[in-house]
Amino acid sequence: MEREIADRSNREGMKGWLNPGRYGWERVSYWLQRLTGVGLLAYFIAHIYETSNITGGPALWEAFLELTQSSLGHIILILVIGMCVFHSANGIRLIFAHGGKGLGKPGRPDYPYDAVSLNYRQKSGIWIALILTVVAMLYGASVLFGGE
Amino acid sequence: MEANKTHMAMLRESQIMKIHYITAIGALFVVAVHILMRIAIMPYGMSLEYENVIANYQSIPYIVLLESILVLVSIHGFNGMRVILLELRQSKRWEDGVTVLTIAAMIALIAYGTRTIIIANGLGVE
Numbered sequence: 001m002e003r004e005i006a007d008r009s010n011r012e013g014m015k016g017w018l019n020p021g022r023y024g025w026e027r028v029s030y031w032l033q034r035l036t037g038v039g040l041l042a043y044f045i046a047h048i049y050e051t052s053n054i055t056g057g058p059a060l061w062e063a064f065l066e067l068t069q070s071s072l073g074h075i076i077l078i079l080v081i082g083m084c085v086f087h088s089a090n091g092i093r094l095i096f097a098h099g100g101k102g103l104g105k106p107g108r109p110d111y112p113y114d115a116v117s118l119n120y121r122q123k124s125g126i127w128i129a130l131i132l133t134v135v136a137m138l139y140g141a142s143v144l145f146g147g148e
Numbered sequence: 149m150e151a152n153k154t155h156m157a158m159l160r161e162s163q164i165m166k167i168h169y170i171t172a173i174g175a176l177f178v179v180a181v182h183i184l185m186r187i188a189i190m191p192y193g194m195s196l197e198y199e200n201v202i203a204n205y206q207s208i209p210y211i212v213l214l215e216s217i218l219v220l221v222s223i224h225g226f227n228g229m230r231v232i233l234l235e236l237r238q239s240k241r242w243e244d245g246v247t248v249l250t251i252a253a254m255i256a257l258i259a260y261g262t263r264t265i266i267i268a269n270g271l272g273v274e
Binding site for chain 2: 044049051052055084091
């Protein structure tokens with residue numbers, strides 16, 4: 001029997017990767033973990049470049065600092081704090097999940113075939129990560145906008 | 149086994165994920181200390197003044213901390229990027245290209261950051 005040639009037209013590429021809609025909160029968490037990861041890497045590279053200005057002397061350092069110590073700079077930093085906290089808290093949940101912790105015991109698949117692994121422990125982990133993110137962003141805003 | 153040999157990866161994916169998680173936990177710790185140093189010892193604005201930043205670069209424990217952040221976050225960040233790119237597309241050429249590019253970018257970033265640490269360590273404050 002001739003094997004069917006795989007239909008490559010179902011490949012969604014970036015569009016499929018960015019669509020958080022179909023699989024519930026776990027998919028949103030998957031999406032946010034990758035999005036915050038890419039954002040944090042971009043910030044890290046920018047931060048390495050920004051701090052390298054220290055080698056140019058006090059004038060260059062102060063000039064660059066003025067650029068980042070603006071309202072826009074503070075807003076970007078608050079976003080970075082949020083990304084960092086979500087990525088860390090959700091990442092810890094994922095490390096445990098990868099080690100098999102908090103996934104529940106395997107069970108017979110019954111209708112409506114909800115995966116045992118996508119249980120309240122995992123959902124609580126995602127919510128805790130989101131709550132911690134909001135708290136950290138509020139604290140960051142109070143430090144950055146609350147005066148020196 | 150033969151198929152594995154044709155791939156350029158020297159480590160198994162499970163070993164790479166262990167490194168990914170270990171660097172994540174390490175980075176979490178050192179970045180937390182770095183942020184605390186910015187806000188706990190003196191006000192945030194003051195900690196960014198030129199003299200205070202240079203003083204940080206001249207303290208050996210702080211240099212160790214900065215270099216640890218540089219290495220741990222670079223490994224974790226670029227491996228994370230590699231994982232994302234490998235999820236998007238799979239072919240031997242793509243996978244090898246992504247691996248080479250992310251390792252090269254990681255080495256370049258660590259080298260550039262280390263250069264800053266070395267030069268700033270040699271700067272004096274009048």
